[in-house]
Amino acid sequence: MPARVVNPTHLSDLAGRGLVTRAGSSTAAQDRTLPLLPVFSSLVSQGAVQRGSVMACTGGAAMSLALALAAGPSQQGAWVGAIGMASLGLAAAAEAGVVLERLVSVIEPGSDHLWAEALAACIDGFDVLLLGPGTQQVRTGTARRLMARLRARGAVAITVGAPVFGGDLRFECTSATWLGLGDGHGVAQGRVAEVALTGRRVPQTRRAEFWLPSADGQVRAVGAPATAPVVPLRRTG
Amino acid sequence: MAEVPRLGVLWCPHWSVAVAGARADEPVVVVHANRVVAHSVAAAADGVALGQRRREAQARCPHVRIEHHDPARDARAFDQVVQAVGAMVPRVEITEPGTLTFMARGPARYFGGETAMAAKVIHAAAVAVGHSLEAVGSLGLGVADGRFAAGIAARRAAAQGMPLVVEAGSGATFLRDLPVQLLAEVAGVSSEFVHLLHRLGLHHLGALAALPATDVSARFGPLGAFAHRVAGGGDDRLPGTHDPPSGMQVQRVFEPPVLHSDALVFVGRQLADELVATLAADGRVCTRLEVVAETEHGERSERLWYRSTGLGAAAMVERVRWQLDAWAQGGDLTAGVALLRLDPVEVRSDDGVQLGLWGGRTQADDWAVRAVARLVALVGEQQVLVPAVEGGRQPHDTYAWVPAATADLADPSERLAVQAAPWPGSLPAPSPSVVHAPGQPIAVFDAAGQPVGVSGRGAVSAAPATVHLDGSAHDVAGWAGPWPVDERWWDPARARRTARFQVLTRSGRLLLVAVERGQWWLSAEYC
Known part of the structure; x- marks a missing residue:
C-alpha cells in the first residue's frame, strides 16, 4: 500500500495555514494574514499583518500600541500569549480591546533552555505573542531559532522592549502628549501619539497619529493620516 | 449479534x-x-x-x-x-x-x-x-x-x-439491571440525556433496551438509537464506522534522522493537519489512529490510539507527543528517528461535532488549551496565569492573575463575570497599561525640596515638583489629585488609607502614584 508522502514543496503552505479558520475566511490571502483593528488600516497596508511577522513597538506609547495591535486578532478568535510581561495592566488590555478570555501570561521561565521550550510551546499554541522586557534573558541564537519557528507556524509576535527578536514591522512612537492633566486639577483623558512605521516590506516610512489611548481606553485615529514626504501612497497588494 | x-x-x-x-x-x-x-x-x-x-x-x-x-x-x-x-x-x-x-x-x-x-x-x-x-x-x-x-x-x-x-x-442479560448512569460514565453519553431517561422512569439499561428501537429513535434521534443499541448489548460503534480506504496514511521520512522530540512533534503537527483536512473533505473523522515511529537502526514504536468522539489535529499531535516522550524515556533508543507515520485505522462519518462558527469552541481554542497544559508542565503552575475579575478601586485590584492550571479555560464565564457592584472612587478610563503590584517605593518633593505630604483631611502640603524614581529625579509637568481612598476601615488588619495622584513628568511619562502613611509608592504607569 503506497503511503502518501507529504510533498516538501507544500510544507510551507501547510505550516502557514491559519489556525483561526472560520467559515467565510477561506480565501488564501485572508488565511495568510491576521486582521488588525480597522483604525490601523491607515498605517498598515490592507489593515492586516502577514502571519509569521514580528512587530516591534518602541517609544513612549509602546505598551498601549502593542495592546492595540494585539486587540484585532484577539477579537477575531486568536489567543494572545503574553510572555515576560508580569506587570501587564489587565484593565488597560481589556479597554484596548484584547479579549481577556483568550489571554494567557507566562512570567519567568528561568534559564535560557526553559525560555526556548516555553516560547516554542507558546508559538505552537497561540496565534499572537506579546513579548515583553522580561524576555531579555533570551540569547540571540535562541531568539533567531524561535522566530524561524514562528514563521513556519504562522503566528505573530508583538514585542515591547525586546529588541533581540528583531522586527519585520517597526512601530516607533515619535511623539506622545497626554491631554487632560492640569497643574493640580483634571485627569488624564488621552494621549496623542505619532507612530512611524518602517520595515523591510514598507518601502517608505509611514506616519499616522492616534489617540493611544483615547478617553475610553481604545485606540482612535487623529485626523487624516500623513505621509513623510509629499509622495502619494500607492496601494500595494 | x-x-x-x-x-x-x-x-x-x-x-x-x-x-x-x-x-x-x-x-x-x-x-x-x-x-x-x-x-x-x-x-x-x-x-x-x-x-x-x-x-x-x-x-x-x-x-x-x-x-x-x-x-x-x-x-x-x-x-x-x-x-x-x-x-x-x-x-x-x-x-x-x-x-x-x-x-x-x-x-x-x-x-x-x-x-x-x-x-x-x-x-x-x-x-x-x-x-x-x-x-x-x-x-x-x-x-x-x-x-x-x-x-x-x-x-x-x-x-x-x-x-x-x-x-x-449474554451481554443483554449482564446489562439488564445496571443503572442508566453508566451510559454517561462509560459510553460518553451526555448526562442531560441520562437525567431525561430518569425523569421518564427508565432507571435501568434493561428498561431502555425493552423499548421498541423505532420509538426510541423517533423520540431521541441518533443519540437515542445509539443508547438503545448499547443498552441491549448491541454494537457500540456508531453507524458509518468502517475501515478507511487504503492510502489515507501520511508519513514523513527524515533525512538525516531527527533526534529532537520537539522537531518530531512539529512535523507530527503538519502531518495531523494534512490528515484531518483530507478526512474532513470527505466528511469523515478518525476514531482510531496508529502512530508509527522508526529509528534508522530499525527500532520501532507503534501505538494504537482511540477516541470515541474522533481525533482532531490537536488530539493527534498530543498523542504523538505522548508516544514519543514515553519511547524516549524508555531509554532504548540508539539513533535518531527516520520515519514518522500517522495511519487512520478506523474512520466514521463526522456526525457534526462542529467547531464554533460564531462563539463556541474553535480549533484555536483547542490548540491554546493544550499549549497551556504543556506550559504548566514546563515552567510550573505559578508561572502560567490567566486573568480573573476581582473588583476594587486600585489598578491591581480590578483584575487578578490566577494560575491557569486551576482555571477552566474552556468556560471562562465564571472567572470573568462582570461584577454588577460599582466601585465608587476607582479611577476612570484610560487605565494604566503597566501595573506594579506591590508598588515601588519612590519619593516626591515640592519646589522647595521638602517632601510632599497629604493631611488627614486630604489637603496637599505643596504642589509636587520632582519625583525620585529608579535613582533619578524627574521634573513634574502636570499633576492631579489627591484622590483619597479609605478602604476596609472596619477591619484593622486590612484597612488601607491612601491618596492617589496622577503625575506627568517632563519627559512625558504619566505615573499613578499613591501616598500611604507618609510613604510614596509608584503603583502603575501609563506606558
Whole structure:
C-alpha cells in the first residue's frame, strides 16, 4: 500500500495555514494574514499583518500600541500569549480591546533552555505573542531559532522592549502628549501619539497619529493620516 | 449479534493518582479546572468524590495532597502497562491513559480460554504498575461483547478484585439491571440525556433496551438509537464506522534522522493537519489512529490510539507527543528517528461535532488549551496565569492573575463575570497599561525640596515638583489629585488609607502614584 508522502514543496503552505479558520475566511490571502483593528488600516497596508511577522513597538506609547495591535486578532478568535510581561495592566488590555478570555501570561521561565521550550510551546499554541522586557534573558541564537519557528507556524509576535527578536514591522512612537492633566486639577483623558512605521516590506516610512489611548481606553485615529514626504501612497497588494 | 467483537478492557481506576505516586494510605486527589477528577482510596474514605470542587475536597479531608491534572505524565507512565500487555496480546489500543482495549478472541484461543487469558493479562499489568496501585484499589479486566459491556465489566472487576468475563451473547442479560448512569460514565453519553431517561422512569439499561428501537429513535434521534443499541448489548460503534480506504496514511521520512522530540512533534503537527483536512473533505473523522515511529537502526514504536468522539489535529499531535516522550524515556533508543507515520485505522462519518462558527469552541481554542497544559508542565503552575475579575478601586485590584492550571479555560464565564457592584472612587478610563503590584517605593518633593505630604483631611502640603524614581529625579509637568481612598476601615488588619495622584513628568511619562502613611509608592504607569 503506497503511503502518501507529504510533498516538501507544500510544507510551507501547510505550516502557514491559519489556525483561526472560520467559515467565510477561506480565501488564501485572508488565511495568510491576521486582521488588525480597522483604525490601523491607515498605517498598515490592507489593515492586516502577514502571519509569521514580528512587530516591534518602541517609544513612549509602546505598551498601549502593542495592546492595540494585539486587540484585532484577539477579537477575531486568536489567543494572545503574553510572555515576560508580569506587570501587564489587565484593565488597560481589556479597554484596548484584547479579549481577556483568550489571554494567557507566562512570567519567568528561568534559564535560557526553559525560555526556548516555553516560547516554542507558546508559538505552537497561540496565534499572537506579546513579548515583553522580561524576555531579555533570551540569547540571540535562541531568539533567531524561535522566530524561524514562528514563521513556519504562522503566528505573530508583538514585542515591547525586546529588541533581540528583531522586527519585520517597526512601530516607533515619535511623539506622545497626554491631554487632560492640569497643574493640580483634571485627569488624564488621552494621549496623542505619532507612530512611524518602517520595515523591510514598507518601502517608505509611514506616519499616522492616534489617540493611544483615547478617553475610553481604545485606540482612535487623529485626523487624516500623513505621509513623510509629499509622495502619494500607492496601494500595494 | 454475532458481528459484535469480543473485547477485553483493562481499566485502572484513578490512574492519575497512581501516577502521582500515592502511598497506600495517603489521601491524594487530582484536580482539573478546580474539580476533582481522580482520588485515592484513602481520600474517598474521608468523603471526597469525583466532581467536587477543590475547596470542598479540602474541607472534607484537610490533609489531602492535591496534584494537578497532567495527561502527558499519565500517558507516559501508562506506556509500561501497554508494553507489558502488548507483549502477550496483539493490537493493544490506548483508549485513554488508564484504559486499554484489545481484541479478545485470538489471545483467548492461545491461552486456553478467556478466563485463563484474563488472569495472565491482569497479572502482567499489575506487575508493570507496581506498588502504586495500592492507593487506588486494584486493576479491573473485563471481557465482553463490545466496548460498552467490556468497559462496565472492567469497572465491576476492579471493585471485585478479580477479572470478569461476560459470556458471549449474554451481554443483554449482564446489562439488564445496571443503572442508566453508566451510559454517561462509560459510553460518553451526555448526562442531560441520562437525567431525561430518569425523569421518564427508565432507571435501568434493561428498561431502555425493552423499548421498541423505532420509538426510541423517533423520540431521541441518533443519540437515542445509539443508547438503545448499547443498552441491549448491541454494537457500540456508531453507524458509518468502517475501515478507511487504503492510502489515507501520511508519513514523513527524515533525512538525516531527527533526534529532537520537539522537531518530531512539529512535523507530527503538519502531518495531523494534512490528515484531518483530507478526512474532513470527505466528511469523515478518525476514531482510531496508529502512530508509527522508526529509528534508522530499525527500532520501532507503534501505538494504537482511540477516541470515541474522533481525533482532531490537536488530539493527534498530543498523542504523538505522548508516544514519543514515553519511547524516549524508555531509554532504548540508539539513533535518531527516520520515519514518522500517522495511519487512520478506523474512520466514521463526522456526525457534526462542529467547531464554533460564531462563539463556541474553535480549533484555536483547542490548540491554546493544550499549549497551556504543556506550559504548566514546563515552567510550573505559578508561572502560567490567566486573568480573573476581582473588583476594587486600585489598578491591581480590578483584575487578578490566577494560575491557569486551576482555571477552566474552556468556560471562562465564571472567572470573568462582570461584577454588577460599582466601585465608587476607582479611577476612570484610560487605565494604566503597566501595573506594579506591590508598588515601588519612590519619593516626591515640592519646589522647595521638602517632601510632599497629604493631611488627614486630604489637603496637599505643596504642589509636587520632582519625583525620585529608579535613582533619578524627574521634573513634574502636570499633576492631579489627591484622590483619597479609605478602604476596609472596619477591619484593622486590612484597612488601607491612601491618596492617589496622577503625575506627568517632563519627559512625558504619566505615573499613578499613591501616598500611604507618609510613604510614596509608584503603583502603575501609563506606558
